[in-house]
Amino acid sequence: MQDQKGAHTMLHVGLNHYLVLSGVLFSIGVLGVLLRKNALIILMSIELMLNAVNLSFVAFSKYAQNMDGQIMVFFVMTIAAAEAAVGLAIAVAVFKRFKEVNIAHFENLKG
Amino acid sequence: MTDKFLIATMLLSPLIGFLINGLLVNYNNKSYLRSGIVATVAAAISFLAAATLFLKLLGVSAPEVVKAHFFEWINVGQFKANAAFVVDHISGIMILIITGVGTLIHLYSIGYMSHDEKPAKYFSYLNLFLFNMLILVLGDNLLLLFVGWEGVGLCSYLLIGFWFTDSEKAKAGMKAFVVNRIGDAGFILGLFLIFILFKTVEFEELAKLTYAPELGWGLLTFATMFLFIGATGKSAQIPLYVWLPDAMAGPTPVSALIHAATMVTAGVYMIVRLNFMFMATPNTMMLIATIGALTAVFAASIGLFQNDIKKILAYSTVSQLGYMFLGVGVGAFKAGMFHLMTHAFFKALMFLGAGSVIHGMHEEQDVRKMGGLSKKMPITYLTFLFGWLAIIGTPLFSGFFSKDEILWKTFASPMGSKFLWFLGVLGAALTAFYMTRLMALTFWGKSRVDKSVHVHESPIVMTLPLVILAVLSLIGGWVGIPEVIGHIFSIPNGWEHWLSKQVVDAAAHGSHLEEWLTMATSVILAGCSAYCAYFIYTKKADALEKLKNQYGKIYNIISNKYYIDELYQKTIVVPLVLLSKWFWSFVDVKIVDRTTYLLADIVRGAGSSLRLMVNGNVQQYALYIVAGMVAVLVVILTR
Structure with a gap:
C-alpha cells in the first residue's frame, strides 16, 4: 500500500507505521504471556496485546475515514477492564494462598 | 353374536385367565381351588364359544368358513400377514378338541394339583397354552401358525420343568426346548x-x-x-x-x-x-x-x-x-x-x-409296584x-x-x-x-x-x-x-x-x-x-x-430304548459341547477378546501420549494457540 501524501513530507506517519508498531507491541505481549512466570506480568502482557489491537483499529479507522473501528476500541477497552478485574482478583486469591503469584500455581485451580 | 365376537371370546378367555392367575394371584398362594376355578371357567367359556362356532358350520345353509380379521399385523414390502382367524372344517374340529379336552383337563387338574406349592402358576401356564394352541389352529397364515407353534413350545417347556427344583426335570424341559428348536x-x-x-x-x-x-x-x-x-x-x-x-x-x-x-x-x-x-x-x-x-x-x-x-x-x-x-x-x-x-x-x-x-x-x-388296582x-x-x-x-x-x-x-x-x-x-x-x-x-x-x-x-x-x-x-x-x-x-x-x-x-x-x-x-x-x-x-x-x-x-x-439317547449324546451332544468349548477357549478368548484388547491398547496408548500435551500449564496452551495462529498466517501468506 502506498501513501500518496508520504512524498511531500518526511515526518508524515502513515498506516504502515501504525501497523508495524501494533505488530511489534502485539509480539512483545505474546512473548510476555508465553515466557514470564509472574501472573501480574502476564496480565500486563495481555493488556499490551489488547492495546496493540486497539492501535490497529484506530489506525484503520483513520485511514478508512470510518468511525466503526473507534467504536470497537471502546468495546475492547471495556472488556479489557473487566478481564483485568477478574484476573487481578484471581491473582490476589492465589497470592493469599501461596505468597507469590507464579503462574505455575494456577494449575491448582483445576477441578 | 357376531363371528368376530365369538372368535375373540374363544381366544381371549384363556388369555384373561392366564393374566388373572399369573399377575393378580400371589405367586406363592396355595389356594388351588380359587386359581383352578378361574382357569377352568376361562377354558369352559372358550369351549362354549368354540361349540357355538362349530354349530354355525353345521347348519344347512352354513358358511364354509367363519373368518375374523382383527388387524393388519405385518406389511413390509411384498410381505403381508394379518392377525386374522379362520374357523373352517379343519380348525373347527381342532378347536373343539382343544377347548373340550382342555376344559376337562383343567377340571381334573384342580384335583391333581391340590397338594402343590404353586397352583396359580400352574393354571396360568395351562391357560396360556390353550391361548397359543388356539392361535396355532386358527391363524389364517403360516406365520400366525408359527407364532402359536412357538407359543405352545414355550408353555410345554415351562410345564415340563414345572417342578424345576429337581434338576432332572429342569433338564427334561431344556431337552424338549432344544430338540424343538431343531x-x-x-x-x-x-x-x-x-x-x-x-x-x-x-x-x-x-x-x-x-x-x-x-x-x-x-x-x-x-x-x-x-x-x-x-x-x-x-x-x-x-x-x-x-x-x-x-x-x-x-x-x-x-x-x-x-x-x-x-x-x-x-x-x-x-x-x-x-x-x-x-x-x-x-x-x-x-x-x-x-x-x-x-x-x-x-x-x-x-x-x-x-x-x-x-x-x-x-x-x-x-x-x-x-x-x-x-x-x-x-x-x-x-x-x-x-x-x-x-x-x-x-x-x-x-x-x-x-x-x-x-x-x-x-x-x-x-408299574412293577402296582397290580390288582382294579378293586x-x-x-x-x-x-x-x-x-x-x-x-x-x-x-x-x-x-x-x-x-x-x-x-x-x-x-x-x-x-x-x-x-x-x-x-x-x-x-x-x-x-x-x-x-x-x-x-x-x-x-x-x-x-x-x-x-x-x-x-x-x-x-x-x-x-x-x-x-x-x-x-x-x-x-x-x-x-x-x-x-x-x-x-x-x-x-x-x-x-x-x-x-x-x-x-x-x-x-x-x-x-x-x-x-x-x-x-x-x-x-x-x-x-x-x-x-x-x-x-x-x-x-x-x-x-x-x-x-x-x-x-x-x-x-x-x-x-434301554435302543441306546438312542446315548447315541445322540455321543455323536451330537458331546461333539457339540466340545466344539462350543473350542469356540470359547480359542475363538472367543484368543481371537475375539485379543482383538478388542489390542484395539483398546492402541487407543489408550494414543490417548496417553496426547495427554502429555494437556498438563495444566496455561502457558503451554497459549503456545499452542500461538503456534496455530502462526501456522494459519503462514498458510495465508505463502498462498
Whole structure:
C-alpha cells in the first residue's frame, strides 16, 4: 500500500507505521504471556496485546475515514477492564494462598 | 353374536385367565381351588364359544368358513400377514378338541394339583397354552401358525420343568426346548421357501396358487420337507422324538393335554392344513409315510419293556403319532385327522387315568409296584379299560375305526404300499401287547403294592373327566364309520363328508373284500397279541423270567430304548459341547477378546501420549494457540 501524501513530507506517519508498531507491541505481549512466570506480568502482557489491537483499529479507522473501528476500541477497552478485574482478583486469591503469584500455581485451580 | 365376537371370546378367555392367575394371584398362594376355578371357567367359556362356532358350520345353509380379521399385523414390502382367524372344517374340529379336552383337563387338574406349592402358576401356564394352541389352529397364515407353534413350545417347556427344583426335570424341559428348536429351524426355512415361491403365506392364497404336482425335486419339495422337519420336532417323530418320553417329568395332566392330545398333534394339523401343497410333492409324502410307519413300530417296540407307567404311555403316543403321519403320508388326510381326534380322547383318558393311579398311589409310577388296582380304584379302572379297548383297536371303539381307516388307506392308496401296511399292522400288534401289559401290571393280577401305601380312589373332579373321556373314547369313532361297514346299516361316513370341503385325499382303490380282510388281519393279530400279553403277565410270570434270560441281549437293547439317547449324546451332544468349548477357549478368548484388547491398547496408548500435551500449564496452551495462529498466517501468506 502506498501513501500518496508520504512524498511531500518526511515526518508524515502513515498506516504502515501504525501497523508495524501494533505488530511489534502485539509480539512483545505474546512473548510476555508465553515466557514470564509472574501472573501480574502476564496480565500486563495481555493488556499490551489488547492495546496493540486497539492501535490497529484506530489506525484503520483513520485511514478508512470510518468511525466503526473507534467504536470497537471502546468495546475492547471495556472488556479489557473487566478481564483485568477478574484476573487481578484471581491473582490476589492465589497470592493469599501461596505468597507469590507464579503462574505455575494456577494449575491448582483445576477441578 | 357376531363371528368376530365369538372368535375373540374363544381366544381371549384363556388369555384373561392366564393374566388373572399369573399377575393378580400371589405367586406363592396355595389356594388351588380359587386359581383352578378361574382357569377352568376361562377354558369352559372358550369351549362354549368354540361349540357355538362349530354349530354355525353345521347348519344347512352354513358358511364354509367363519373368518375374523382383527388387524393388519405385518406389511413390509411384498410381505403381508394379518392377525386374522379362520374357523373352517379343519380348525373347527381342532378347536373343539382343544377347548373340550382342555376344559376337562383343567377340571381334573384342580384335583391333581391340590397338594402343590404353586397352583396359580400352574393354571396360568395351562391357560396360556390353550391361548397359543388356539392361535396355532386358527391363524389364517403360516406365520400366525408359527407364532402359536412357538407359543405352545414355550408353555410345554415351562410345564415340563414345572417342578424345576429337581434338576432332572429342569433338564427334561431344556431337552424338549432344544430338540424343538431343531425342528423349528426347519419350519422357518420351509416358511421362507414358501414365501419365495408364492409371495404369500396365507392359506387361502396358497391353496389357489399351488400348481399341478411337482414330481421331481423342486423348491416346493424342499419347502414341504422343511415343514415336515418342523413337524418331526413338534410331533416327536424319528429322529427328533427323544424329547417326548422325557417330557413326562411334567405334571400328569400336562402330559395328557400337551403331550398327548393337542400340542404334539400340531404337526399333523399343519400337514392337513397344507394338504394341497403336500399332495403336490410326492417325494415328501413318501418320506412322511415311511417315517410315520417306522416311528409307529419303533416307538411301540420300546414301549414293550418300559416300567414307568407314564413312559409307556409316552412311547405309545409317539407310536400313535406315527400312525397319523403314516395316514397323511399316504394321502389319507381325513383318516389322519380322524385318528388325531380319537387319539386325543383315548390317550388323554389314559394319561389322566395314569395320573389318577399315580395320585392314588402317592406318586408311585413304577408299574412293577402296582397290580390288582382294579378293586381299589374301580372308576379309574373302568375308564382306563375303555381307553385300552380303544387303543388296541377293539371293534366299535373309536380307535378301531380311525386306525383301520389309516391301515386300509395305506394298503389301498396309490401312495401307500403293502410294506408300509405290514409295518402298520405290526405296530398295532405291538401296541396291543404293551397296552395289555400295562393293564395287567397295573390293574389285574396280584397286588404288589407296598403295605405302607394306602391306595385310594381319586375325588370326583378327577373321575368326572375320566368318565366323559371314556364315553368319548367309545363313541368318538362313530362319526367316521367306513363305507364298507356303514353301507350295511346305511350309516353315512360323516367324517369324510365333513372334511371333503377343505381336504382332498388321494383316491384309494380296493374291493370291499380286501378291506374286510385287512381289517380282520389287524384285529385278529392285535387280539392274539393282547391275549399273549394277558397270559404272560397275569398267569405266567415265571415264563417271562425264562424268556428274559434266553433273549437277554435283545431285552437289554429294547429296555434301554435302543441306546438312542446315548447315541445322540455321543455323536451330537458331546461333539457339540466340545466344539462350543473350542469356540470359547480359542475363538472367543484368543481371537475375539485379543482383538478388542489390542484395539483398546492402541487407543489408550494414543490417548496417553496426547495427554502429555494437556498438563495444566496455561502457558503451554497459549503456545499452542500461538503456534496455530502462526501456522494459519503462514498458510495465508505463502498462498
